[in-house]
Amino acid sequence: MQKGSFSLTIPFRIFYLLFLGFGFLCFSQIAGAQAECPVQLSQQRVVVRYGGSVAVNCSTSVSHKGMGWEASEGAVAMTRDSLITWRVSNLTEWEIKPYCYINHKEQCQVELPVIIYKTPDNVSISIVKHRRTMIAGRQYQLQCDVQNVAPVHNLTVKWYKGQTLLNQTTFTEDSKTPVNVNPSVLIRPDRDDDGAQYRCEAELDLGAEGPQYPPNKTSDFLSITVYFKPIINETKLPSVVPVFRGYSEEIVCEAEGNPKPTISWILGTNDIVYNKALTISESTPEYVSCVAENSVGTTTRKVKVFIQVKPIINETKLPSVVPVFRGYSKEIVCEAEGNPKPTISWILGTNDIVYNEVLTISESTPENVSCVAENSAGKTTRQVKVFIQDISISTVNHTEPMIAGKQYDLQCSIKYVAPFKIVDVGWYKQNKNNITETIKTPDILTYTVQIRPDRADNGSQFWCEAKLEAEGTQRTSTMKSANLSITVHFKPIINENKLPSVVPVFRGYSEEIVCEAEGNPKPTISWILGTNDIVYNEVLTISESTPEYVSCVAENSVGTTTRKVNMVLKEDYLPLIAGLIAVIVAFISVIFIFIYSIYYKTAKMGHYSLKDAKPSAQNGDIAQNGKHSPIPMKKFSQSDILA
Template sequence: MLLQKQTSSELKGNPSTSEVWHIQMLIGQHDYCTGAQAECPVQLSQQRVVVRYRGSVAVNCSPSVPHIGMGWEASEGAVPKTSNSLITWRVSHLTEWDIRPVCYINVNHKEQCQVELSITIYKTPDSVSISIVNHTGPMIAGRQYELQCDVHDVAPVQYLTVKWYKGQTLLNQTYFTEDSKIPVNETVTLLIRPVRADNGAQYRCEAQLDLGAEGPQPPPKETSDPLYITVQFEPIINENKLPSVVPVFRGYSEEIVCEAEGNPKPTISWILGTNDIVYNEVLTISESTPENVYCVAENYVGTTTRKVKVFVQGAQAECPVQLSQQRVVVRYRGSVAVNCSPSVPHKGMGWEASEGAVPMTRDSLITWRVSHLTEWDIRPVCYINVNHKEQCQVELSITIYKTPDSVSISIVNHTGPMIEGRQYQLQCDVHDVAPVQYLTVKWYKGQTLLNQTYFTEDSKIPVNETVTLLIRPVRADNGAQYRCEAQLDLGAEGPQPPPKETSDPLYITVQFEPIINENKLPSVVPVFRGYSEEIVCEAEGNPKPTISWILGTNDIVYNEVLTISESTPEYVSCVAENYVGTTTRKVKVFVQGNYAFVSFFLFLQIATITIIQFA
């Protein structure tokens, strides 16, 4: 009873920690020795430490009650049992990967409790290197290649992120779920399909260790040496310097130039007739040059051809008539009118044509006129009889065109959504267009020109053409609009702007595997003992992914929100899954001690004793 009176008197004030401890020892209500920090009366200066391999570390441990001995147990830096009020676990050159330092305290001769320090030992990679798998030398535009990033001797791998860059643009990143403390080697690959604009592009990969708030800031990272790629591509002929129709005056010569960009540098040649080939960028043309010549730009990647029509002007230099137009472009079933006038006295002149012929007359101006032109291969000729024995003539150059009846776009052998990363073939069908040698088919994604195709067939009548385009959609293409466009580039005499017909848009749906929002779900989540926290796993994917949490071996929770507490396993994994793929993010649950809660709990126990005494 003396003890009770003494205790009651002391409790009227503010009892000290030692007094509380003494009271609990006497009444047998202490329960510090379960090994958890919230129950064991010691406090660590840091709840979690992140230390570089072979680096130094120092963590203090101090008691919150009187004791008969405390110390640090560890395979490195152990501190023998002492009665001091603060002891430090210290290692100047940490080399043990799986070290587990424990601060223990003996509160009496029978009971001991302990707190384990959460420690992460990390090592940046010895090297990070980038290479091309099974390939050396230049790449070919449009083909697929595999890049490989090798990360050597890094720990712990579950905190590693490997990032891929082209120049300053982040292309992709990979995370790891293996739970390993010792250094490992990791290999990551990336598929690329370079285009001509990628010639000289720099690729690199970067290994970054995201060690949480206790780790170094910014997170340590190692970057590979840059990989510069050479992309070889088929030639592109400069059409601005080489028009599709080139005039030349009879009796004179002209030079036309064919320039082409390509890698390797293309060879340039001209095809004149069946077997006549000129190897030069510059071609000299004259009235004796064939009506159609072809520039051919070639390297070992491919060949590009551009057709040029040589239009001979000035036939009146020999034949004394003049046409009001040297070349006309007429829409099929459209109207046309061209004047022919003599420059000398004559015995008669006229127009010969299968439509709109003009009989011979002594007039000084005659007009070839058709109001509804329907003959594709018409060749109007103005002739003049300068005397009773001599006649000469000038042929009018005429192009009859017809815009397509329809232009349509479709996917070859596929319906429904597309899967990210797979290859698909789009098809553009152009129906009933003429003349095809002036046709250009263009492919667009949104407002971006992707590709264009020219035609070299020499045909005057309408034809059908089919053009294809290979695509490999990514998640950003979900909802993208593709279309194809048929344009007739008929030269300066044709309609301006050039007539074109566009397909209806093709909207694609791209399905892709989930991406977990890491900004909302850190890799390390603290939780105070005795309390619970909610963590949220959000993921983007198409179709919308299902979210689940894996806790331990067989425990699975199907929800975006997971409630964690001190009883939650040390590692939990969020799994975002759809039928395209599965993405997993590993989270470490770090249990922190709640000393305010311990003090409050002790105060409640003391208050309970006081009530009992007064009762």
């Protein structure tokens, strides 16, 4: 198939090229002839209204044998004049082709193009196969009927909506006589086009030789009616409508549509109210629907009826008086119910506002703070008094470090407890091992307690707690003081495990002994040797020259502790024993070597003297001591040896 189509295309292309070449050759000859023809036309092209008049001059500047106009109307006979005029007062021939000719060297001629135009007898616009009522969003066809217009290839039909140009249609038919044309255009109107006016205009564009203003004719206006589905005004009818509890509210449903829609309300399942306005209250169903309906369609808008409730603050969780211990902080919470959900804020002082449900109060908080719960239904405020409670622990008439074993008084000071009363005071101690114990409170309620710290209490922390009870409400509260850390000084205690009371020392050697002591403040360590000899060091080197008794002295600001050590001199027999063992070992070694050498010389085997030995006989006998032995000897074979 492809080869066949290719074979048909090649000849067609060749014919087409030959045709173009031939046409171009003819045109060149004609143009050359006209260019060489010595006449000039006053107009190169004539545009004239049908039935109108026309006059065109033809002149020459050369001598000739005669010239004239050849035309079906207004012909001019050949004359020897140099200027002749083709004139028609009522031009009605559509196909007229006038030309001026001259007899010069030979006859030649120049044709005058003539365009005869005619404006339409009538221009009208209509809707194709439809009445004038349209539905928004659908497509429709408009048609423009143009009667008796010429020439049609110069015609343009323009489409207008109001003064706005929508489209335009042109034509390609090459007809010089009047024709009827019926161009059309598609439109899709919307609700804004209701009442719009459409028109079409037929205009002849005749070029520069035509009239200054192109001749045209316009149809009458076509006014259309557009029906469209109802559109509910959502601005005037929000999707959520608030109403205060105990009150009523009126809501209005407005809708635009063509035809004019009817309005109704659907409440619940089947309850319908035919009215634009609807009165709602807390008894109204949660959801109601506005229904707008006309012949085109139905539109529904759902509305939520939102019952608003003024905030109610939970007073159980937020008492009117809130105590806070001095030096500490505390969180208080404001909770509120309401519809819509309220926002919570705290007012502190004049302008300080905190937007949070939780407020942290301390001794720096103003005495009066207010919780504000607010929503669109209203505002609720609850005032709270911040009551600063103070409790502290201290020693009584004592500021210096405590001495272990002595007695001291601790005091618990409690201030500003109203409206509470004190029902109990407890005392506590936590030692450096994080063990907490309760100190028994005296039978008679008092705010002081006696302690007798020991060395294990150094660094311990004491505090007191007061149990409070509000009058009339039976509400209790507990106040805790800050911790009191005590320092306990105690007399040095020498570590007797590391420093025994009797220490042996070998003659000729030295030994180190260590004196360690615990105490607060840290004790100084010294050694007393003899009467006045003192060594300030924890470590003491002793030898046979050291006095028989030395003393370790541990001393601090609380007291002095002494430990006496007895130096016992001992002889060191270890070198003597080692020397004796060495002598014995050496003696035994000498005896062993002596015995071994004797045994080796007298009892050795496998060694013989070959002095004066004779060659052995060939008979295989064994020679002894260089003499021939008559004793026959048997020679053993290998098998005998193995056997």
